[in-house]
């Protein structure tokens with residue numbers, strides 16, 4: 001790949017920079033395609049983001065994490081990268097990205113980009129060269145090409161299971177038209193897995209980090225971070241029962257060398273450049289290994305994100321999280337959703353409010369009023385916890401998961417489930433900004449469809465409508481983030497539990513700030529307090545003592 005690029009403009013780190021900014025930062029996730037459309041073509045872009053930076057400033061975020069913004073055939077929403085050193089032409093140009101990074105920084109907002117080490121696009125020059133060069137070539141060694149099993153080689157080399165359901169190997173065709181080798185893809189066939197035992201792969205990714213750190217990027221989110229290393233013997237998955245580090249393609253010990261090398265690159269730069277891992281692992285001890293002081297800074301807390309609306313489940317997750325992070329000195333992260341999962345307003349409005357991939361179905365009954373109440377309460381609960389906080393675009397507007405007609409769905413997860421799973425497009429619908437009908441100020445020109453259709457009933461959910469309403473989800477988020485920034489108690493790292501009943505999550509932050517969430521069916525009397533700072537629902541007054549209704553959170557000053 002061509003590394004001979006122009007010397008980038010180097011934006012300065014913000015004045016008065018705090019090297020520990022990431023420990024308690026509020027990070028807003030921008031799915032560029034659906035945030036705001038600056039050129040009217042129905043797809044979000046960098047011009048759209050630049051025009052809305054003041055919205056993010058007003059919301060009170062410290063950083064933006066951008067989903068992949070690189071040139072890509074978009075077979076998996078951009079997680080099939082064709083060129084890491086440029087911007088998707090639908091989104092803008094590299095020069096615009098540089099401007100955006102700088103403009104955001106001028107507002108005190110850092111930029112985190114997405115890096116996808118496990119795989120690249122099948123249109124990437126490396127993979128195209130590997131296909132052209134044929135079996136046994138050095139070009140193929142950067143991937144996992146392998147002969148098939150059986151006499152005619154028509155059996156897949158392993159029984160490994162795709163994260164997207166379906167096969168993990170695709171057979172190639174030789175130059176003479178005969179069936180050729182197979183290549184590994186833990187996701188779609190358009191996303192061939194890289195071979196991390198190959199020095200080119202390691203060198204290339206370290207160069208990519210430098211390319212973006214040189215442009216002022218403050219961190220990288222590492223996609224599928226527990227997957228890149230494979231056992232080169234390609235052993236069978238078998239019964240799936242593997243000891244720690246013994247799985248053929250998940251959480252292998254060799255991964256830690258890679259992230260130690262990345263940390264060294266990040267630490268070469270001024271200001272703290274952070275590594276944030278997308279690490280899906282059930283084993284807390286194995287998860288924590290990625291956060292050792294010379295590896296990643298933080299990793300997404302999916303344990304918390306997937307819990308049902310239950311006091312016992314959420315308390316268990318919070319306690320586990322804090323206990324696993326404490327010995328390594330890493331801050332926890334708090335995540336309610338992202339571009340892969342069901343929106344909280346919808347999830348919490350369902351009988352089964354836990355999240356699990358492959359369990360999503362069309363037409364699941366949902367009580368959106370209840371889901372919204374709970375999502376408001378969850379927003380305050382998560383914002384009160386010590387560590388960094390992630391907000392997925394549109395959650396601050398209380399958007400529900402859109403039920404899209406099958407014919408507009410683009411997500412490969414839908415197709416690879418045989419059309420049973422609606423996939424992830426329902427949380428990727430373009431944001432409503434203003435107005436009373438689609439495209440709700442998103443920016444698509446007259447007569448141009450947005451890349452996914454917006455529901456007809458989103459007028460009350462636009463940012464403009466909610467800005468004018470002090471009781472809206474947006475106003476709640478703004479106020480919560482303002483207090484989180486202003487109050488020393490909420491910025492600190494201490495948390496002490498209070499016992500207010502089995503269905504109540506109550507904890508003190510610092511000396512004087514209490515957060516109480518009522519997950520039960522009956523109202524809960526508030527303990528003695530000096531003032532109500534913020535609440536997700538109206539606090540009733542009964543005999544001089546406030547009453548916290550079901551499905552709500554309150555922050556109190558003692």
Ligand code: NOJ
Pocket residue numbers: 076077079116187223224278339340
């Ligand atoms: C995790 C990303 O969040 C998801 O959107 C993507 O499909 C997979 N990794 C594969 O890159």
